[in-house]
Each structure stands twice: as C-alpha cells, then as structure tokens.
C-alpha cells in the first residue's frame with residue numbers, strides 16, 4: 001500500500017507509524033548496512049520507542065526485504081524521506097530527492113500512484129524542480145504519477161510520539177487523485193489535516209523551523225549583550241521573562257526555545273534556516289532576520305570559546321560534557337560541541353577530554369578530532385581541571401554535586417531553574 005524511501009530518523013519513524021496504523025508498508029534504503037541492521041530488528045540510531053515498534057511490525061505490516069520494483073508497484077503512495085543536506089552556499093542539495101524520484105519512475109508500472117515529498121525542501125521545490133523533472137521523465141516513460149508535499153514536524157528524541165500524535169498534518173497537493181490517497185493515509189490520525197498548495201506546504205515547514213532558530217538566536221544575542229554589560233543574572237532574567245502570561249502555560253513549552261545556550265545544531269534548524277535564506281535571495285529578497293539569526297548562531301560559539309580562553313590557561317585539561325546536538329539523542333550532526341572543540345583546539349588547548357552518555361563513539365567516528373574520549377562521568381570529572389557543559393543531559397543534572405566540584409562553564413544553564421531545552425530530560429542517559 002505504501003513505500004517509504006529512506007529509512008533514517010524520519011523514514012523509519014514514518015514507515016513504522018503507518019505500519020502501526022494498519023497499512024502495509026515497504027521500507028527501502030540504498031544504504032545496505034542500514035537495511036541489514038533493520039532486518040536484524042536493530043534501529044541503526046538512537047531514538048526511543050522505535051526498537052519496540054520495529055519488533056512488533058517487522059515481518060507483519062512492515063516489509064524491508066522487497067525490491068524497489070515490487071514495493072513501488074504494490075503501493076498507491078511512495079513517500080520520499082531521503083536527506084536534503086545543505087550545500088556550501090546554504091541552498092538545499094536536492095540530489096538525493098531527484099535521484100529517488102528517478103528510481104521510482106524507472107520501476108513504476110501500471111496504476112496511478114502519488115510521489116510524496118516528506119523530506120524538508122525549500123518552498124517552490126516541488127513546483128519548480130520536482131514537477132518539471134517528473135514532466136521531463138514522463139516524456140520518456142509516460143507513467144500515471146501524482147505529486148504531493150507532506151512535510152514532517154517530528155523532533156529527534158520524540159520522533160515516535162510526534163509522528164503518532166501530530167499537532168497538524170500539512171499536505172500540499174494540486175490534483176484530486178493524489179489528494180484522495182493522502183486523505184486515506186491520514187484518516188487514522190487524530191489531527192487536523194490541512195490541504196494547501198505545494199508552495200504553502202513547504203513554506204509552513206520553514207515558517208516553523210526558522211521561528212524556532214530565530215527564537216534561539218534572539219535568546220543567545222540577549223545573553224551575549226547581558227554578559228557584556230555585566231551584573232545581570234542571565235537565567236534569572238529569562239525565568240522572569242517566561243512568567244509573562246502571554247506565553248501561556250507554566251511556562252509554555254515553546255518558551256524553552258527562548259532560552260540561551262551555545263547555539264542550535266542538528267540536521268534541521270541550521271540547514272533549513274540557511275536554505276530559506278538562500279531561496280529568498282534567489283528570489284531577490286535579502287532576509288535580514290534570518291541572516292542575523294545564522295550569524296548569531298556562529299557568534300555564540302566564538303563567545304563560548306572566548307569566555308573559556310579569557311580565564312583558562314591553555315595547559316589546563318578541559319573536560320567537555322556532552323557531544324550530541326541535544327540530550328536524548330546520539331545525533332552529532334552540526335553539533336555545537338564539534339565547533340566549540342575546534343575553536344578551543346585553534347586557541348591552543350591540546351588537552352581536551354570529552355564524555356557524552358550516548359554519542360562518544362559516533363562523534364569520534366564522524367569527526368576526527370585530537371581529543372580523548374572518557375567512558376564515564378566520574379572519570380571525566382576526576383581527570384579534568386575545568387568542565388564545559390555543552391549538552392544538557394539528565395545524567396549531568398542528576399550529578400550536580402560531582403560536576404560542580406570542579407570549575408564549571410555551564411553553557412546550557414543546566415543547573416539554572418529554567419524550563420529545560422525541548423529535549424528528553426526524562427530519558428535515561
């Protein structure tokens with residue numbers, strides 16, 4: 001009934017989610033190592049709940065050993081969840097998306113099916129890039145194919161719950177047959193479904209992510225201003241800000257984005273903010289807030305490194321607490337820790353130790369940095385002269401006495417009584 005192309009955070013969650021809702025789902029990935037791991041009931045990355053659902057669904061509704069041709073031809077919808085990384089100039093790299101579209105065309109036969117773009121792509125991608133590409137392929141293949149854009153709003157660490165209980169479903173669709181198929185897919189979900197144009201669907205995704213990144217950069221700019229002026233209790237000031245009832249809630253969950261730290265990272269906010277700015281410029285508009293937001297996200301990391309360098313001799317052993325881009329995840333893509341460690345190395349700190357409850361191994365594999373990885377928190381605290389907290393893991397918060405036994409640079413305000421960043425505090429480390 002459904003094929004999902006790309007079995008990363010979004011694809012595997014999407015495949016298992018529709019499978020749990022009773023649809024027959026084929027999962028396809030070009031990364032054979034990833035597929036082999038899923039076949040062995042092993043989720044290839046850390047994401048709570050997915051392992052239990054994979055155990056329930058694999059071999060039942062969820063099938064990963066079919067060929068692409070078999071999967072596509074047994075499906076009414078083919079959902080593309082491949083990566084859309086940032087190009088060096090900030091624009092989105094659509095190569096994987098267009099390759100996936102082509103691979104569908106090559107095997108597709110017979111009945112009408114809809115290709116659904118769930119990957120995050122800048123507004124106008126489906127109308128200006130995917131549709132013309134499909135039309136071009138169709139001059140060769142002439143297949144009955146519809147298009148839809150269905151952006152995903154899940155957060156890593158909460159992927160399962162976010163997918164199964166979405167606040168809203170956004171579907172960009174411009175033909176009736178595709179709309180009807182998408183309508184069937186989302187009937188079992190208890191959420192408002194909005195049918196909009198392709199461009200609107202894509203825009204709504206960036207509206208959300210760039211608001212989040214702007215809130216974070218705003219907070220970080222304010223924290224840097226406060227530190228320059230001096231004698232300002234930064235976490236205390238934010239706590240009082242959150243008491244304004246217009247944030248509603250005690251406090252509203254969104255208030256956690258109005259929260260300073262050491263910058264945003266991960267696979268979404270950095271590249272999506274850059275890609276929206278890039279496409280706006282391509283259309284002749286210079287987005288000053290987005291550009292400022294991106295600049296602050298660079299500056300905050302320099303600020304962090306400068307603050308350490310101002311008081312810590314380069315001969316000190318620096319212990320980094322946290323390598324993942326946020327707690328509750330082993331994802332290290334564009335993690336602020338990577339950039340801050342690089343800046344410290346540039347400043348001459350040659351003795352850097354690091355500990356993350358989940359991401360030591362993946363960080364070491366991804367970034368070849370001359371630092372020492374330590375297996376436990378007590379060992380790190382014992383060996384380091386100074387501690388720098390960059391990810392607000394629950395394990396760190398639970399060990400305040402141990403951590404504060406050394407001089408601590410707490411760049412996540414982990415020990416301030418603020419609503420924590422929107423991360424999985426309740427997850428065990």
Ligand SMILES: NC(=O)c1ccc[n+]([C@@H]2O[C@H](COP(=O)([O-])OP(=O)(O)OC[C@H]3O[C@@H](n4cnc5c(N)ncnc54)[C@H](O)[C@@H]3O)[C@@H](O)[C@H]2O)c1
Pocket residue numbers: 005006007008009010011028029030031034081082083084096099100103118119120121152153154155156267268
């Ligand atoms: N990670 C998130 O929290 C999140 C949330 C919402 C949206 N998104 C967006 O969803 C998309 C996917 O993100 P992700 O984090 O799941 O990426 P990911 O890198 O974890 O997974 C992408 C997968 O696609 C596979 N792939 C590439 N080309 C393929 C092809 N032609 N056929 C089949 N498989 C192919 C890769 O091997 C990889 O396993 C991106 O556009 C991202 O911006 C991500």
Ligand SMILES: O=c1ccn([C@@H]2O[C@H](COP(=O)(O)OP(=O)(O)O[C@H]3O[C@H](CO)[C@@H](O)[C@H](O)[C@H]3O)[C@@H](O)[C@H]2O)c(=O)[nH]1
Pocket residue numbers: 120152153154155156157208209212216256257258259260261262263264265266267268269272325326327421422423
């Ligand atoms: O107050 C905050 C909140 C977050 N962050 C940082 O911001 C980044 C992103 O955090 P979060 O939003 O929790 O992570 P993602 O899993 O990347 O999710 C975002 O990106 C996804 C991919 O597009 C969207 O689907 C989600 O709605 C959106 O929250 C991380 O580095 C956080 O440490 C802060 O610095 N301060």
